[in-house]
Amino acid sequence: MTAYNQVGESPPSNLVQAKVAFQAPAAPRNLSATALADGSVKLAWTAPPGGAVNHWIHLRDVTSGATGFTRHPFPVSGQTTTLTELFNGHTYEFQGDRGQRRWRRPAERGRDCHGTARATGSRDRLTATPQSDGSIKLSWSAAERAKSYWVYRRDVTFGHEQFSRYHQPFGATTATLNDLHDGNVYEFKVAAVGDGGEGPAGAVVTATAKVTPPGAPTGLKAEAGSGTVKLTWTPPVGAQYVLGLPA
Known part of the structure; x- marks a missing residue:
């Protein structure tokens, strides 16, 4: 470093060095996976202390015979996430990491999750x-x-x-x-x-199941003609035909 005033700048001081190193966060704990009725899987975990950082989720399709884990394309900033792009009826394994530290759901807690979408x-x-x-x-x-x-x-x-x-x-x-x-x-x-x-x-x-008889016709009128009688009426709802009976 140097110093300066109105006259000018001083010669440089002695040289020092320091190596910058970021400490990796601790591993999150208590990873759990819950199959939901719509075929998705909800993951939840406990974040370690140290402030907010992102989490990467890794999954493996056991049913399809996948041998390695695939990282989900988007990181998660909270402590829960729901994965939806899964195959119905398939069993999956999940693990995640935070920074360079990876965590995996312990085997004794059951790391498989089988999801089925059902109405x-x-x-x-x-x-x-x-x-x-x-x-x-x-x-x-x-x-x-x-x-x-x-x-x-x-x-x-x-x-x-x-x-x-x-x-x-x-x-x-x-x-x-x-x-x-x-x-x-x-x-x-x-x-x-x-x-x-x-x-x-x-x-x-x-x-x-019951077929209901229609109601009575309404507005019946009779018009006399040359040796004939013309009848007109308004049929009830549901009637297929009307029978005319003499009085």
């Missing part, structure tokens, strides 16, 4: 409403992560012991079933389907 949530509040044309309309609450729904039915009147699944899934939370026998009692239940397969069915509801 969950409520098919509760399932309702079955008979329609006047003999069909039955089903309605239910949406299930989390569901992409479609299977409807199951059982004909109680015919003595069916097992539920049969409708021939096609439904993408919405309503379904109207038409191929029913008039006057028969049916039981229904609904199961949600997601990326991991079919979830459990919800509560069973009961309804009777």
Whole structure:
């Protein structure tokens, strides 16, 4: 170093050296992995003291036969992260590092994590409403992560012991079933389907298929002609034809 004033700068002082070295952080502890219902895996750990630094996550797909760990492309600044780009039903191993210090979940705590994406949530509040044309309309609450729904039915009147699944899934939370026998009692239940397969069915509801007779025609008028009478009326909702009877 040198000194200076109004006159000028002094000669340099003696030379000294110092080597800069950053101390590697301690390893984080208590790494855990929890498989979530949507097929992702949540990792959590306890950070070591020393201030905030980033963490790298390394994973290995055991099911696919991977022999080495692959580092996740983005570091994590907190103490939890959720990995979503995983294959359904595969088992993974996870490890991480902080700076140059790497930690691994101890084997005695179980380092494998098996995740399955399954549609969950409520098919509760399932309702079955008979329609006047003999069909039955089903309605239910949406299930989390569901992409479609299977409807199951059982004909109680015919003595069916097992539920049969409708021939096609439904993408919405309503379904109207038409191929029913008039006057028969049916039981229904609904199961949600997601990326991991079919979830459990919800509560069973009961309804009777019944074709309701239409109401009476209204506004009947008679217009006399040459040896004829012309009748006009307003047909009721649901009527297919009207019978005219003489008084």
